[in-house]
Amino acid sequence: MLNSLLIVIEQTCIHLPLVIGAYFSFSLLKAPDLSIEAAYTFGAITSALALQSLSPDFCVLGIAIALIFSILGGCFVGFLSGTFTRKIGIPHLLSSIVTIGLFHGINQYVLGGAIFSLSNLINPIELNLGSETPFLIFSALVLFSLSFLFLKTQLGNMLAVHGNNPSFFANYNISMSFVFIFGICIANALAGISGYLDAQTSGFVEIGMGIGKALSCVTAIILGRVLTMTSRPMNTFIPVVGTFAYFVIQHALINVGFNLKYFTMVQAAIVLIALAFYYRNRGNNIFEKIDNLGV
Amino acid sequence: MLKLNNVNFKFDKSGACFFNNLSASFNRGKINFIQGANGSGKSTLFRILQGKLSSNEFLKGDFCLDEKYDNISHRIAMVQQKFDVMLADKFSFSENLKFANISRYPSLKFLPNHKDVEEFLKQFSIDKNKTVNLLSGGQRQILAILMVLQKMPKVLLLDEPTSALDVENSKMVMDFINDLVKTTNIIVIMICHDKELVESYCNSEYYHLGHDLISDGRFIEVKKI
Numbered sequence: 001m002l003n004s005l006l007i008v009i010e011q012t013c014i015h016l017p018l019v020i021g022a023y024f025s026f027s028l029l030k031a032p033d034l035s036i037e038a039a040y041t042f043g044a045i046t047s048a049l050a051l052q053s054l055s056p057d058f059c060v061l062g063i064a065i066a067l068i069f070s071i072l073g074g075c076f077v078g079f080l081s082g083t084f085t086r087k088i089g090i091p092h093l094l095s096s097i098v099t100i101g102l103f104h105g106i107n108q109y110v111l112g113g114a115i116f117s118l119s120n121l122i123n124p125i126e127l128n129l130g131s132e133t134p135f136l137i138f139s140a141l142v143l144f145s146l147s148f149l150f151l152k153t154q155l156g157n158m159l160a161v162h163g164n165n166p167s168f169f170a171n172y173n174i175s176m177s178f179v180f181i182f183g184i185c186i187a188n189a190l191a192g193i194s195g196y197l198d199a200q201t202s203g204f205v206e207i208g209m210g211i212g213k214a215l216s217c218v219t220a221i222i223l224g225r226v227l228t229m230t231s232r233p234m235n236t237f238i239p240v241v242g243t244f245a246y247f248v249i250q251h252a253l254i255n256v257g258f259n260l261k262y263f264t265m266v267q268a269a270i271v272l273i274a275l276a277f278y279y280r281n282r283g284n285n286i287f288e289k290i291d292n293l294g295v
Numbered sequence: 296m297l298k299l300n301n302v303n304f305k306f307d308k309s310g311a312c313f314f315n316n317l318s319a320s321f322n323r324g325k326i327n328f329i330q331g332a333n334g335s336g337k338s339t340l341f342r343i344l345q346g347k348l349s350s351n352e353f354l355k356g357d358f359c360l361d362e363k364y365d366n367i368s369h370r371i372a373m374v375q376q377k378f379d380v381m382l383a384d385k386f387s388f389s390e391n392l393k394f395a396n397i398s399r400y401p402s403l404k405f406l407p408n409h410k411d412v413e414e415f416l417k418q419f420s421i422d423k424n425k426t427v428n429l430l431s432g433g434q435r436q437i438l439a440i441l442m443v444l445q446k447m448p449k450v451l452l453l454d455e456p457t458s459a460l461d462v463e464n465s466k467m468v469m470d471f472i473n474d475l476v477k478t479t480n481i482i483v484i485m486i487c488h489d490k491e492l493v494e495s496y497c498n499s500e501y502y503h504l505g506h507d508l509i510s511d512g513r514f515i516e517v518k519k520i
Contacts, residue, residue, distance in 0.1 A: 154401035160385075161394060167380040168394070172442070178400050233385040 004251055006133065011247040012240075013136035014197045015216070019239040020147050021074075021190030022217030023224075026295045028234065029183045030163035035081035035096035036191040036217065037210035038103035039074040043192020044199035044209060045107055046073030051121045062124025063135070066196055074192020075185045077103060082184035086177040107207055116205040125200060132201055139197070143190070148236045150186075159183045160234045212264060219267045220246040221295050222274045297321040297367075297450055297482050302356030304343060313339065317356070321450075322500060326476055327484045328493045331504030337486045340504070341452045344371050344484075360449060372448035376455045378439040384428040388416075388438055391427060395442035412441055418474070419467060433464030437471050444481075451475075453485040457492065465489075469496065 018040060025033035050069035054062055077099060084095035108114070125135045150156040158179045161168050169176040191213070199205045224242025228235060249270070254260060297320065304314040313336060321327040331337050346368030348354060360367040375381065383391055392409035416423055421434050430438065436456055443451065453472070457465035473496060476483050487493055493501055 150403070152405055153403045154397050154406055155403055157386075157390070157394065157406060158397065158401045161383045164383045164385045165380065168383055171375075171381045172395055172397070172446075173399055174397055174401065175399050 004255070008244065008247045008251050010133055010136055010201070011250075012244045013140035014201060015194055015220075015247075016140045016240065016243050017143050017190040017197070018194035018213060019217050019220045019224075019243045020143065020236070021187035021194075022214070023221055023236075023239040024159055024183055024190070025187035026218060027221055027225075027238070028159040028163050029180065029187075031085075031180070031184065032093040033078075033081070033096055033184060033187055034093070034214050035077055035099040035103075035184070036188055037213045038081075038096075038100045038107075039077035039188035039191040040195040040198075040210035040213050041107055041205070041207065042077050042103055042195070043070035043074040043189075044195035044205045045110055045116070046070060046192070047196035048116055048118055048121070048199055048205045049110070051118065051124070054122060054124075062122055066124060066200070067193060070192040070196035071189045072192075074195070075189040077192070078185040078188025079181065081188070082181035085184075086180050104207070111205065111207060114207045117203065118199060118205065119203050123200065136197065136201070139193075143193070144236060144240060151234045151236060155179065155182060156234070164233060215264065215267055215271075216246065218295055219270050219274075222271055222278070223249075225295070226274045226278050296323065296359075296361065297484075298357070298359040300357035300359065302343070302358075303354070304339070304356075305353040307351055308353045314343075314356075319502065321482050321484050323480060323482050324476060326472060326496055326499040327482070327502065328496075328499055329484060329486050329502045329504055330488060330490070330493070335504045337504055338454065341373060341454060341484075341486070344368065344450070344452060345373055346371075367450075370449040371452060372443035372446065372450070373452040373454065374436075374439050374443055374456060376458060378436050378456070381439045381442060382427050382435060384435075385426065387424050387426055388421060388430065388434075389423040391438055391442060392423075392445060395445040410445055410447075415441070415471070415474070419471060431464055432460045433467040436460065436464075436468045440471070440475070444475075448481070450482045450484065453483065455486050455488065457487070457489065465492065 018036065021039075022033070022036055025031050025036065047066040047070040050065050051062065054065065080102070081092070081096045081099040084090045084098060085092040088095075090098070125132050151160075158169075158174065162176070162179055162183070166176065168174075169179065191210075195209070198209065220242035221238060222242070223245045224238035224240070227241050227245055228238055230238065249266070250260070250263065253263070253266065258266075299317060299319045302314050302317040303312055304317075305312055317340075329337055329340070342348070343354060344358075344367075346366070357364065358367050360370060383394060386394070389409070390406070392412065393406040396407040396409060415421075415437075419434065419437060421430070421437070427435060427438065440451070440453070440456075456468055456472070460468060469492065472483060472485070475481065493499065
């Protein structure tokens with residue numbers, strides 16, 4: 001039981017940055033930001049390349065360097081997809097699909113193959129702390145605190161205003177492009193961090209490791225929304241509760257002998273049931289309450 | 296005082312004059328009502344005052360605010376007829392006021408404080424912690440006006456602020472605007488088609504924006520109420 005709980009906590013901590021990022025883009029900005037899948041893989045690749053070039057003497061700074069590279073990698077992906085949307089005028093769903101295609105090629109070129117093993121490289125987390133779990137919990141707590149504070153800032157609030165009423169910005173001379181691109185960059189940088197943590201704990205980077213992450217994030221956010229039952233437009237507990245619930249369900253299914261290759265079907269079912277439950281409880285005219293992304 | 300002197304405006308540089316030597320002056324301490332038929336140029340006049348012109352439009356004339364001829368458009372704020380597009384309705388009244396103070400590039404600082412509006416809120420029994428979508432139409436209109444006032448404009452343009460409101464809410468908004476005119480130093484120019492409403496506010500000036508068919512030019516005629 002304790003072992004199961006530890007696995008769930010570990011998985012939650014690894015994926016929490018990704019889900020917080022998706023919460024910023026999908027729920028607050030109301031942007032269908034599928035590019036988090038590309039950012040997840042690219043963040044893992046950039047941090048793996050950074051670790052590859054590090055000598056063992058750098059192990060103390062290794063965590064910071066790997067994290068910075070994963071953030072920069074993710075941010076770069078977000079910057080491109082956000083810029084395609086705001087500066088070229090491509091709808092964000094299309095620009096994020098284009099970004100995924102673009103980075104699928106880039107990742108293969110940079111990685112030189114489909115899989116890149118980290119087993120021969122230094123593991124700065126284990127070298128410094130002995131075990132990965134305390135670091136994962138610590139990093140999740142830090143990221144949660146920073147996200148909580150971020151949503152109290154002007155920029156954090158403007159992400160939610162963007163989702164609430166995009167016309168707001170023109171009336172008060174606030175740059176909508178700045179808010180949108182910055183928001184997508186932050187969301188993708190967080191996805192990059194998750195990519196690094198996933199790669200580091202599993203010991204390899206795989207070209208398709210980001211596939212399906214958007215659906216996982218949407219499932220976690222919807223679960224978080226249903227379970228927290230909050231009416232506030234912004235709540236950092238939604239991704240935390242949602243991610244934890246997601247992995248509890250996943251682990252419970254594994255324990256009863258469910259084959260995980262069918263898990264996307266369960267995710268889709270969870271999304272449908274949770275959405276039906278959530279919107280049924282919000283009033284009689286459910287179609288008026290559903291926003292353009294439903295998350 | 297806001298003065299317009301010999302304003303000439305064309306939608307197309309090579310086309311005919313839409314405003315031909317248009318002159319008017321708008322004063323403080325009273326509501327400046329503008330009335331006119333559809334197409335007479337009320338919204339165009341507001342757009343000109345805000346400096347929102349496209350590249351193929353032509354404008355010539357003197358604009359003088361308090362005897363100063365510098366760029367006046369940045370001292371002018373406007374509340375649109377569809378005021379709901381100016382509000383973030385999932386947030387509270389107080390949060391919306393804070394949002395209106397955010398600069399062009401929002402930073403990682405906490406939300407700025409809004410200017411003191413407690414007295415106004417008490418007078419119109421508005422709970423500042425209430426979510427905007429739970430407020431009445433009149434209260435939302437007052438919020439939209441207070442939000443544009445956060446950046447301290449000298450001239451406030453209101454495009455039919457009562458057109459979407461019932462009688463009770465219209466009266467609340469008009470009382471608010473009347474109070475604003477009396478207690479602050481702001482010039483209020485308001486488009487309004489409701490003649491009865493205009494006439495019920497004695498301390499006001501009434502402008503009729505018309506079209507002279509003979510000279511094919513627009514004019515502003517001032518009628519004292």
